[in-house]
Amino acid sequence: MKAMISMSMVFDHVTLGQRVRFGSDRAADNLAAEVDRLRAERVMVIAAPSEAALAEAVTSHIDVAVHHDDVVAHVPLDKAEKARTVAAEHGIDLLVSIGGGSTTGLAKAVAMNSGLPIVAVPTTYAGSEATNVWGLTEASRKTTGVDDAVLPTTVIYDAKLTLSLPVELSIASGLNGMAHCIDAMWSPRADPINRALAAEGIRALAGGLPAIKHDPQGLAGREQALYGAYLSAVAFTSAGSGLHHKICHVLGGAYDLPHAQTHAIVLPHVLAFNAPAAPEAERIAAAFGADSAVAGLQTLRCALDAPRALREHGMAAENIAEAAELVLPAVPESNPRPVTRADLENLLRAAHSGTDSAQ
Ligand code: NAD
Numbered sequence: 001m002k003a004m005i006s007m008s009m010v011f012d013h014v015t016l017g018q019r020v021r022f023g024s025d026r027a028a029d030n031l032a033a034e035v036d037r038l039r040a041e042r043v044m045v046i047a048a049p050s051e052a053a054l055a056e057a058v059t060s061h062i063d064v065a066v067h068h069d070d071v072v073a074h075v076p077l078d079k080a081e082k083a084r085t086v087a088a089e090h091g092i093d094l095l096v097s098i099g100g101g102s103t104t105g106l107a108k109a110v111a112m113n114s115g116l117p118i119v120a121v122p123t124t125y126a127g128s129e130a131t132n133v134w135g136l137t138e139a140s141r142k143t144t145g146v147d148d149a150v151l152p153t154t155v156i157y158d159a160k161l162t163l164s165l166p167v168e169l170s171i172a173s174g175l176n177g178m179a180h181c182i183d184a185m186w187s188p189r190a191d192p193i194n195r196a197l198a199a200e201g202i203r204a205l206a207g208g209l210p211a212i213k214h215d216p217q218g219l220a221g222r223e224q225a226l227y228g229a230y231l232s233a234v235a236f237t238s239a240g241s242g243l244h245h246k247i248c249h250v251l252g253g254a255y256d257l258p259h260a261q262t263h264a265i266v267l268p269h270v271l272a273f274n275a276p277a278a279p280e281a282e283r284i285a286a287a288f289g290a291d292s293a294v295a296g297l298q299t300l301r302c303a304l305d306a307p308r309a310l311r312e313h314g315m316a317a318e319n320i321a322e323a324a325e326l327v328l329p330a331v332p333e334s335n336p337r338p339v340t341r342a343d344l345e346n347l348l349r350a351a352h353s354g355t356d357s358a359q
Pocket of ligand 1 (some may be wrong): 129303
């Protein structure tokens with residue numbers, strides 16, 4: 001195949017500094033090494049009750065000053081303040097989060113006020129551990145922001161910790177990672193570096209997720225998915241939010257829909273809408289090893305039996321028009337094609353009912 005050389009390259013890329021320690025069955029050793037390296041003496045471990053067993057195993061080689069398990073999805077402000085108080089009362093010098101995006105999010109809420117470093121040990125494929133994005137919820141309104149103080153100093157990946165994540169949630173969470181990759185292709189700060197990371201993320205997730213479905217207790221698929229999830233988050237935090245993330249942010253915030261499933265359901269509709277106008281669609285197709293980007297994602301979703309309809313996850317049809325109205329002002333200028341209110345309503349209607357997008 002002949003390599004395509006495009007016009008001159010001009011871009012301004014920032015790479016965030018973070019250590020990644022990756023290895024199955026090594027989290028406890030890697031955490032002890034990081035606590036040593038950071039000379040931490042007062043460690044606060046944050047993990048939800050459902051993540052407690054994982055946290056116990058991972059912290060077996062370190063001294064813990066306090067365990068904090070009051071973790072709630074989307075980081076309500078009162079929970080953030082409670083965790084900040086606990087950290088201050090115990091004279092904490094290192095935060096260790098062990099869990100999914102909600103747990104990482106709570107550690108970030110503490111770090112953003114205190115400047116404390118975080119060692120993140122993720123147990124899902126959400127990717128929050130590799131971003132400098134925080135989120136807080138107050139009175140049902142979710143606010144997000146960017147602050148380098150919340151970027152974990154170190155991420156410790158151990159695929160063994162994800163074996164207990166149920167297959168359906170693994171798939172939805174992995175497709176959340178896939179959404180980071182695909183959206184990064186046309187996000188406002190998309191550039192050759194974050195697109196390269198996103199393409200490799202698509203390849204890794206497209207290989208890893210079917211392996212998880214086929215063999216949920218096998219480590220090979222879980223390792224590929226974690227690797228892909230990391231790449232997806234690095235690409236996303238660098239490239240910024242594209243159309244897909246703007247839609248999901250509105251849906252999650254306004255109608256309290258589950259994060260990973262919402263991303264998994266909306267993604268094929270955004271891809272079907274943008275692909276005909278996006279030069280990057282070819283690259284997405286190549287990363288899937290498919291004839292087209294849409295076919296690549298569709299084939300993967302069929303193999304995974306991925307979630308299909310927002311109506312099955314709590315969205316009411318009456319909210320479609322309002323959601324389109326809320327998304328419209330947030331549509332990024334970088335989107336490969338113009339987006340009208342009618343386009344958004346069509347897209348949301350298809351995602352709501354689970355029918356294929358006819359764009
Ligand atoms: P989650 O953290 O809410 O976890 C979902 C459920 O799975 C929870 O009950 C959790 O305790 C459980 N769980 C986690 N790991 C498990 C494991 N290995 N085994 C068994 N159960 C396990 O869900 P999520 O999808 O990981 O994260 C979603 C949240 O993360 C949202 O609030 C989202 O906004 C945020 N997020 C933030 C960023 C960012 O950059 N700031 C990026 C992605 C997601």
